[in-house]
Amino acid sequence: MASYKNPQLRDRLAAEYVIGTLRGRARARFEALQRYDPELRRIVAEWEARLTPLSAAAGEIAPPARVWQMVARRIGAARGGDARAGLAFWRGLAVASTAFALILAAFIGVAPRPEPQMAMVAVMNDDRGQPALVVSWPPMKEMRDPYVRIKVVQEHPVMAPGTTWEMWMLSGGKDAPVSMGLIGIDADQTMKLRPALASRIEGAWGLAMSVEPKGGSPTGAPTGPVIFRGQCVKIL
Amino acid sequence: MTGDRLAPDPLAARLAELLAQAALKNQRAFADLYALTAAKLFGVALRILRRQDWAEEVLQECYISIWNHAGDYAVQKSAPLTWMTSIVRNRSLDWLRRPRQEAGGEEYEIAVEAWQDDAPGPMERLVASSEAAALARCMQQLEAKQRQSIMLAFFHGLSHSELAEHMKQPLGTVKTWVRRGLERLKLCLGEAA
Numbered sequence: 001m002a003s004y005k006n007p008q009l010r011d012r013l014a015a016e017y018v019i020g021t022l023r024g025r026a027r028a029r030f031e032a033l034q035r036y037d038p039e040l041r042r043i044v045a046e047w048e049a050r051l052t053p054l055s056a057a058a059g060e061i062a063p064p065a066r067v068w069q070m071v072a073r074r075i076g077a078a079r080g081g082d083a084r085a086g087l088a089f090w091r092g093l094a095v096a097s098t099a100f101a102l103i104l105a106a107f108i109g110v111a112p113r114p115e116p117q118m119a120m121v122a123v124m125n126d127d128r129g130q131p132a133l134v135v136s137w138p139p140m141k142e143m144r145d146p147y148v149r150i151k152v153v154q155e156h157p158v159m160a161p162g163t164t165w166e167m168w169m170l171s172g173g174k175d176a177p178v179s180m181g182l183i184g185i186d187a188d189q190t191m192k193l194r195p196a197l198a199s200r201i202e203g204a205w206g207l208a209m210s211v212e213p214k215g216g217s218p219t220g221a222p223t224g225p226v227i228f229r230g231q232c233v234k235i236l
Numbered sequence: 237m238t239g240d241r242l243a244p245d246p247l248a249a250r251l252a253e254l255l256a257q258a259a260l261k262n263q264r265a266f267a268d269l270y271a272l273t274a275a276k277l278f279g280v281a282l283r284i285l286r287r288q289d290w291a292e293e294v295l296q297e298c299y300i301s302i303w304n305h306a307g308d309y310a311v312q313k314s315a316p317l318t319w320m321t322s323i324v325r326n327r328s329l330d331w332l333r334r335p336r337q338e339a340g341g342e343e344y345e346i347a348v349e350a351w352q353d354d355a356p357g358p359m360e361r362l363v364a365s366s367e368a369a370a371l372a373r374c375m376q377q378l379e380a381k382q383r384q385s386i387m388l389a390f391f392h393g394l395s396h397s398e399l400a401e402h403m404k405q406p407l408g409t410v411k412t413w414v415r416r417g418l419e420r421l422k423l424c425l426g427e428a429a
Contacts, residue, residue, distance in 0.1 A: 011422075012418075019390050019414065020284070021389050021395060024333060027329070042313075048314060048319075048322045053368035054386075057391075060275035060276050061275055061278050061282055063274050063275070063278040068267075071303075074296075076263070160275075
């Protein structure tokens with residue numbers, strides 16, 4: 001590296017730094033130079049802007065949930081900062097499903113958001129029996145726009161690209177599961193219900209969540225693995 | 237510049253907003269930021285590192301770094317995803333530099349061969365992605381060897397000597413392909429802007 005003042009050389013080194021072929025000590029030296037040379041930093045940023053869209057060609061690969069769990073723990077989210085404090089509380093509560101549901105009713109009753117009293121709740125567990133989602137809903141008779149409330153109590157759900165999570169109502173007997181809709185990624189969300197479903201959910205005995213292709217199950221029945229399930233409990 | 241700040245891109249606007257929130261230590265916003273970007277960034281790391289365990293570790297480190305430096309983003313002139321992707325790329329390349337990482341492990345099954353020039357996948361995806369349209373067009377105008385060496389270097393973190401080995405060409409030849417290819421890309425993108 002003769003001189004870092006030659007504009008052509010600076011541009012070439014910046015390009016090779018960004019594309020990644022600048023290696024070893026040359027790379028380390030170039031990184032150090034950028035710190036004291038805002039103009040060089042600008043040239044690098046321009047190359048980043050030019051080349052980074054190439055990453056779009058790489059497609060997406062969902063990382064395993066443990067990555068977020070580690071990140072959350074390290075930024076303090078897991079042990080109760082502002083937004084996640086609720087989660088630790090919910091998780092701690094989740095011991096036995098029926099007892100939990102009763103405590104939950106009390107909790108929902110004092111929820112700060114003005115909201116009708118919840119009538120039923122389903123604690124959906126993962127395959128290790130750990131609570132993942134709490135779904136609750138008010139008495140449907142009183143609702144003009146029926147919905148269920150979904151709270152994520154486990155890790156932040158990370159859906160694999162091209163997939164969605166579909167919620168199913170299990171209505172006992174020989175009835176096939178009925179799709180309620182696709183859930184989003186928010187930790188606290190509501191899902192609108194079709195009026196026809198609203199009248200049936202009070203008789204449902206359980207809920208299940210399956211992994212489906214984007215846009216939901218193509219067949220109208222669960223096609224992917226069921227990841228969470230839970231029994232519906234009356235609390236009102 | 238590709239002008240990614242000029243076009244009103246709803247995702248970019250959302251990510252910038254979440255980064256601003258993360259700078260204020262809003263963990264909920266950061267969780268949303270993670271949900272929106274993790275699969276993209278993991279793909280980037282995995283392709284360079286080609287080991288699942290390394291890619292997970294690098295990704296984790298990068299999000300911690302993004303959390304700690306979200307406040308610095310505001311002063312950057314780049315699009316949020318560009319900023320985040322560069323963090324992941326640089327950390328992945330640094331990781332490869334560590335001498336103890338030379339030993340082979342279970343390699344993630346991304347065949348480097350799949351990036352042969354006649355493979356339709358990556359270029360098609362590139363063309364399909366709107367923010368990359370200009371770049372895709374310019375990439376297609378390169379000579380095949382230039383395009384291939386740029387793709388291999390960028391995606392898989394291949395060094396000049398690895399490129400030479402992979403393409404069975406002298407070191408000087410592949411260096412020239414990369415350099416000329418980058419020069420032509422810059423020129424082409426400048427005209428597009």
